[in-house]
Amino acid sequence: MTPVRSRPTTAYAILGLLALQPWSTYELAQQVQRSLNWFWPRAERRLYDEPKRLVADGLAISTPGFTGQRRRTVYEITAAGRDELADWLGRPPEPRAVDFEGVLKVFFADAGSRTALLATLDEIAADARERLGRLDVMIDQALTDGARFPERVHLQAVTLRQHVDAELAVLDWATWATEQVTSWTTASDPGDWVPQDELARLHERITLAVASRS
Amino acid sequence: MTPVRSRPTTAYAILGLLALQPWSTYELAQQVQRSLNWFWPRAERRLYDEPKRLVADGLAISTPGFTGQRRRTVYEITAAGRDELADWLGRPPEPRAVDFEGVLKVFFADAGSRTALLATLDEIAADARERLGRLDVMIDQALTDGARFPERVHLQAVTLRQHVDAELAVLDWATWATEQVTSWTTASDPGDWVPQDELARLHERITLAVASRS
DNA sequence: CTTTCGATACTGCAGATTGCAGTATGTGAT
DNA sequence: ATCACATACTGCAATCTGCAGTATCGAAAG
Known part of the structure; x- marks a missing residue:
């Protein structure tokens, strides 16, 4: 069996997008900015390296192509990639982290x-x-x-x-x-x-919420 | 005039804590875990390097001391540090970023x-x-x-x-x-x-909120 | 028909940051 | 006397960011 080498979450984010359809790196970057940026913001730079590693590990395959003279690489998910993705979905998520x-x-x-x-x-x-x-x-x-x-x-x-x-x-x-x-x-x-009045109200809200939604 | 060399936000976070009272690095780390972690989560590691840079730039001073045989460094903010802190407070904040x-x-x-x-x-x-x-x-x-x-x-x-x-x-x-x-x-x-019903409700909520609170 | 501008498609590099292992000493409880 | 836990750090590999740089393509403007 394949050892479950834990990857950075960004790897799974890209794998998730590849599970929908094949993308070129540029399209991948666009898509990440558009939709994933809300809950998994990553620099464009990262999205050019990560797919290469996925290919190296057999989770994706890359097809080099051309638009005229210009190179372009399209990535596709493999069966092994879908397996690892499903596996990741079954593991508990990292707690939320907020930079504010x-x-x-x-x-x-x-x-x-x-x-x-x-x-x-x-x-x-x-x-x-x-x-x-x-x-x-x-x-x-x-x-x-x-x-x-x-x-x-x-x-x-x-x-x-x-x-x-x-x-x-x-x-x-x-x-x-x-x-x-x-x-x-x-x-x-x-x-x-x-401020004490406000703190007391906060305490009330927490008590109510945890009681009703547990 | 001093050039406003922009620092990582973590530098100001530490400066902010030092503005309250002097701390040792360890106490600083505890305090960051306790209170700042909610909106500025940083690894303990970071909090051992950053104060050194503050000292190098004259925003803080370090006082080496001892607890028995064990070294311990206490950091204190300087007037220049308070100035830079106030300056930072006057600049617009980075947009919120969420890793979820x-x-x-x-x-x-x-x-x-x-x-x-x-x-x-x-x-x-x-x-x-x-x-x-x-x-x-x-x-x-x-x-x-x-x-x-x-x-x-x-x-x-x-x-x-x-x-x-x-x-x-x-x-x-x-x-x-x-x-x-x-x-x-x-x-x-x-x-x-x-899902369309839910999306329509979301649109309603946004319209209402932006109208009433602008 | 040529220039220009924005979109596509990347690479290199310095510096920021994390996670984790490792090293040591101090203090209080068993 | 020993052990666990708190204090007080350092080193290092890997992750990640920001930014500058390179180059081609296609469409619009002059």
């Missing part, structure tokens, strides 16, 4: 001005709104004939809902936070605002 | 079994519940006398709310997704389930 520089700036806001804090919250909200706009376009494409993989619309709907939920949560939070901060005197002095 | 292997597995679920998909959703929910449990403990500590920085509780409350919102959004989504998938025939065949 905006919240880092909010957390350390007392080392700067109240104005800077409000600007940060504004940029966070603007970013969320921009993302929601792009999600709306994707939803539209999935609804109309634009869907590239009509047989996968159910999975797209489920994952799109995750993105929308996440972005709306950020937007709501940033909107709420802006309202609170507006009543503060400075970034280090919240004036009359009582 | 669980959703990647859901997205490619049709390459595996329905059972594997349900297991993935379960693990996502379990992870969210575990995190909410830890958040609850942190909220408790901030509420009772356990707060290490009572003058910063307002900022803790605002950021804690972000984490709670995010985790609850994930938990709600995973719960909902499990219900939907339960009605599917296989991971590639949703049976009677109509």
Whole structure:
């Protein structure tokens, strides 16, 4: 039996795309930017090396071709590739990891001005709104004939809902936070605002949620 | 004037902690795991190299000391460090980036079994519940006398709310997704389930949200 | 008909970052 | 007296990013 050499998750991400159809590296990069970027953002550079390793390990095959004089490599998944992909799907996922520089700036806001804090919250909200706009376009494409993989619309709907939920949560939070901060005197002095009340509400929400959804 | 050499965000994260009080590298590592891990997760390894660079650039000073025979280095922020920190707080943050292997597995679920998909959703929910449990403990500590920085509780409350919102959004989504998938025939065949209805609802939610909160 | 611009199709390289193993000492409990 | 756990790091391979650089193709503009 083949030893289950664990690969970087990016390998499986590419394998997953190859399971849908053969792609050239360039198309693969486009596709990753378009759809995977929401939950598995990787630099384009990575997507040029990883398929080579998949080929070396027999999980994909590469077919060199030409567009006029210009070389182009098309990758295709193998049976072994589909096996490893299915295997990976059966293993527990890594916990979610979030890089959110905006919240880092909010957390350390007392080392700067109240104005800077409000600007940060504004940029966070603007970013969320921009993302929601792009999600709306994707939803539209999935609804109309634009869907590239009509047989996968159910999975797209489920994952799109995750993105929308996440972005709306950020937007709501940033909107709420802006309202609170507006009543503060400075970034280090919240004036009359009582953080303990908010913390108590958070505790309530957690208790309720964990009780009802377990 | 000093040129604003842009540093990795991790440098500012450490600078932010040093702005609160001096720390040894080990304590710094603990603290990053405890609080920053939620929105700026970094390997412990990183936190041993970065302070050295801060010292080299005059943003911090290191004081070597001893605990018996064992060396230990304590870092302190300098005035230049506080300046750069405030400067960073005034610059727009990087957009949020999420590594969520669980959703990647859901997205490619049709390459595996329905059972594997349900297991993935379960693990996502379990992870969210575990995190909410830890958040609850942190909220408790901030509420009772356990707060290490009572003058910063307002900022803790605002950021804690972000984490709670995010985790609850994930938990709600995973719960909902499990219900939907339960009605599917296989991971590639949703049976009677109509993804278009869900997509239409998502479009509605985006339209409403962007209209009301802009 | 030529120039220009954006899309296609990559490679090289320095530096950022992780994960893990390894080395050692200090402290409190059994 | 021993053991487990906390403290306090370093080395290294592999992963990953960002950016600059190379080159061809196709369509539109002048």
